[in-house]
Amino acid sequence: MDPHLLRTYVTVARLGSFSAAARELGYTQSAVSQHIAALETDLGLVLLGRRPVAPTPAGERLLEHAGSLLLRLDAARADLARYAAPPRRTLTLAATPLALHPRVLAALPATGVTLRTLPRDGVPTAVATGGADLGLVDGVAAPSDPLRLPDVAPLTALAVAEEPLAVVLPAGHPLARRTRLDLADLVDARWLDAPDAGLPLDRLRAAHGAPGGHGFRPSLRYEGTDARTVAALAAAGHGLALLPRSATPLASDAALVPLAAPRLVHRTELLHGREPDGPVAELVRRLGHREAADR
Amino acid sequence: MDPHLLRTYVTVARLGSFSAAARELGYTQSAVSQHIAALETDLGLVLLGRRPVAPTPAGERLLEHAGSLLLRLDAARADLARYAAPPRRTLTLAATPLALHPRVLAALPATGVTLRTLPRDGVPTAVATGGADLGLVDGVAAPSDPLRLPDVAPLTALAVAEEPLAVVLPAGHPLARRTRLDLADLVDARWLDAPDAGLPLDRLRAAHGAPGGHGFRPSLRYEGTDARTVAALAAAGHGLALLPRSATPLASDAALVPLAAPRLVHRTELLHGREPDGPVAELVRRLGHREAADR
DNA sequence: TCGAGTTACGAGCCCCGTAAACATC
DNA sequence: GATGTTTACGGGGCTCGTAACTCGA
Numbered sequence: 001m002d003p004h005l006l007r008t009y010v011t012v013a014r015l016g017s018f019s020a021a022a023r024e025l026g027y028t029q030s031a032v033s034q035h036i037a038a039l040e041t042d043l044g045l046v047l048l049g050r051r052p053v054a055p056t057p058a059g060e061r062l063l064e065h066a067g068s069l070l071l072r073l074d075a076a077r078a079d080l081a082r083y084a085a086p087p088r089r090t091l092t093l094a095a096t097p098l099a100l101h102p103r104v105l106a107a108l109p110a111t112g113v114t115l116r117t118l119p120r121d122g123v124p125t126a127v128a129t130g131g132a133d134l135g136l137v138d139g140v141a142a143p144s145d146p147l148r149l150p151d152v153a154p155l156t157a158l159a160v161a162e163e164p165l166a167v168v169l170p171a172g173h174p175l176a177r178r179t180r181l182d183l184a185d186l187v188d189a190r191w192l193d194a195p196d197a198g199l200p201l202d203r204l205r206a207a208h209g210a211p212g213g214h215g216f217r218p219s220l221r222y223e224g225t226d227a228r229t230v231a232a233l234a235a236a237g238h239g240l241a242l243l244p245r246s247a248t249p250l251a252s253d254a255a256l257v258p259l260a261a262p263r264l265v266h267r268t269e270l271l272h273g274r275e276p277d278g279p280v281a282e283l284v285r286r287l288g289h290r291e292a293a294d295r
Numbered sequence: 296m297d298p299h300l301l302r303t304y305v306t307v308a309r310l311g312s313f314s315a316a317a318r319e320l321g322y323t324q325s326a327v328s329q330h331i332a333a334l335e336t337d338l339g340l341v342l343l344g345r346r347p348v349a350p351t352p353a354g355e356r357l358l359e360h361a362g363s364l365l366l367r368l369d370a371a372r373a374d375l376a377r378y379a380a381p382p383r384r385t386l387t388l389a390a391t392p393l394a395l396h397p398r399v400l401a402a403l404p405a406t407g408v409t410l411r412t413l414p415r416d417g418v419p420t421a422v423a424t425g426g427a428d429l430g431l432v433d434g435v436a437a438p439s440d441p442l443r444l445p446d447v448a449p450l451t452a453l454a455v456a457e458e459p460l461a462v463v464l465p466a467g468h469p470l471a472r473r474t475r476l477d478l479a480d481l482v483d484a485r486w487l488d489a490p491d492a493g494l495p496l497d498r499l500r501a502a503h504g505a506p507g508g509h510g511f512r513p514s515l516r517y518e519g520t521d522a523r524t525v526a527a528l529a530a531a532g533h534g535l536a537l538l539p540r541s542a543t544p545l546a547s548d549a550a551l552v553p554l555a556a557p558r559l560v561h562r563t564e565l566l567h568g569r570e571p572d573g574p575v576a577e578l579v580r581r582l583g584h585r586e587a588a589d590r
Numbered sequence: 591t592c593g594a595g596t597t598a599c600g601a602g603c604c605c606c607g608t609a610a611a612c613a614t615c
Numbered sequence: 616g617a618t619g620t621t622t623a624c625g626g627g628g629c630t631c632g633t634a635a636c637t638c639g640a
Binding site: 151 | 296297298338339340352353356357359360361363364367368370371372374375376378379437446448449569
């Protein structure tokens, strides 16, 4: 289970071809073939069906392990590299769209900042593998509960902000006159599915206590990262959306009703590798008032 | 960052000696020395101080990564090995002491079972690396919240039971007459520190919302795994203890007061690798009524 | 001087590329 | 026969062991 072999394996599985993988990795087809053969004899399992080239069930399983394994390997290397490198003068920040809280924007230094928005899982990965110095992630959680983040490497998370959640509906919607809404009222509604900009529907289902996967049926799917668009889509009646209050600069045709039960908040956390220095440490100091969790 | 080199490195760090590590791994000192040198040049860092042989700060950091990396590697191998092996006829169960809920014991098959109790972190590890077919872990959590387990590999967790928590005090204790207690009343008390048998004090601090580490000061430390002993120690006045109701067959000199706030329960979960078969699947079917989480 | 880690060097193995064989469309 | 995977084989590099060297108590 040499990492080289694993890397070859995941590449072949992703591309569905030995030769394509060889091109991408800078090997010959022959070498790739030998790598796969070595893995298969080592594990005593056939990992790939040939013609077409596709993972067997065991191979699917290995893919899950291998992905996380290679990720952690990169993370370890990147983390150690920080020890060798001189302190950074600039700062790269990876954030989910809704995590760009005004408090954070206000605290950023005037120069030397690169900001990049990524989908949710990409942020921890970027911080772990050194693609970013700091990460900002948002999500729903019970008040003062830490977010559930995939633990790719030892990262430290600090709570940055918590704010109430609100349901966005068209102004004419029957529920728009309410002063508060419970999640239970909304299980059967159609919801916008905007995993990169809004809050994933899975989280709602989980919060509502139905991990089985029923309820909160998706309507339109939006694959962009702009919260304003999500709010506009909801106002136009394409489905409900749950957003933090501050992220919804309202059009006149939308109604915003606070979510009352269950008690959930929109939470933003700052993620960093350990022992930040230079501008990273400065920003952490300005933002992090209370420690959330050590992963 | 070849796993072989990492394994050599952690062994050297653990034993504090190149030659001892060489003996343990079946290499010559020379090879070990070359392994370490290779790692150090690869990463561009000095990992070990020689004479005495001890990790540098960067080396300490690598140790954290390497430990988890090697563990996951073993886990992946063990998981894949299950695909190749014929279905098991026997069943090995790893459990924390308080996780042996009567429901579980009742559901065990009559023959072919090996039961082993381990400290908390050992259970997920054992299941992941194939040391056990199934794991049972207990912990405190908010009602219907999954436990926070270290994620060493993709494991599936099923909720088995939740039951109320109670504080064990000596019969003569000033608080023993109360009909309910809040955690806030008990921050300043002395607590038994019994990480392997009772509930770790860190969890109490976290539940109380003070991750800083204050409060819940330890009194006597008990390193065994017997819950009965913990209850007896608490009854004898050596410190308070928090236990699930059912785990405290009471001596007459002890008082049991239910914990009322925050709303916490003692929860047990069943852990298994995916797609169980044979007796494993049978037990899972009998016990797992609701799925807790997929890690 | 002794214990312990490093360095020099050579033998063997492993890994990859070339090239030919083989399979499938 | 075109495309794509496997197998045979050979060279170069890597890894480990032997043994000589170095350093500190």
